[in-house]
Amino acid sequence: MPVSEYVRSLRERIGASYLLLPGVTAVFRDDDRFLLARQGDSGRWSLIGGGIEPGEDPRAALVREVREELGVGSDVIRIIGAYGGAALENVYPNGDRVGYVTVAYLCSLRTSSLTLDEDEVLETRWATLAEIAELDHHEWIDQVLTDATR
Known part of the structure; x- marks a missing residue:
């Protein structure tokens, strides 16, 4: 995944x-x-999303990320919840350590015809919670999807 200029500038310092x-x-x-x-x-397997740039509204960041990764417009319906902690921490192969705090939103697609950014997304699929449990997926999405069903 491409690194934003903001994160790149921080990495130069720290x-x-x-x-x-x-x-x-x-x-x-x-x-x-x-x-x-x-x-x-x-x-x-995971959900679509990404980082918020400095000064960017979170909803605008979400719409941008969906457009970048799936090539389609989307509409934000409501906030599902905020997530973070150890499950969202990672050490990248180059040694960079990061933790994310993400706000999950229930959204709708404006079209079903997706154009994937192949650098970020290899493929997409629709799956039930039971099917997702059988996939190699990021575990933190289990709580997000459970909360989305409420």
Whole structure:
């Protein structure tokens, strides 16, 4: 995944030290199924999302991330919740340490015809919670999807 200029500038100053970064996550639901994306960097299944740039409104960041990764417009319906902690911490292969705090939003797609950013998203699929449990996925999304069903 490409590194934003903001994170790149911070890394120049602090090296691989731990960074806490804000993010947004899109949850697309169709009855009992959820849209998943298999990530280009890890090959694992997750939800669409990414970082919030300095001065960017979180909803605008979400719409931007969906457009970048799926090539479609989206509408934000409501906030599902905020997530962070150990489950959203990562050490990248280059040694950079990061923790994310993400706000998850229930969203709708404006079209079903997706154009994937193949550097970030290898493929997408709709899956039920039971099917997701069988996939190699980021565990933190389990709580997000459970909360989305409430």
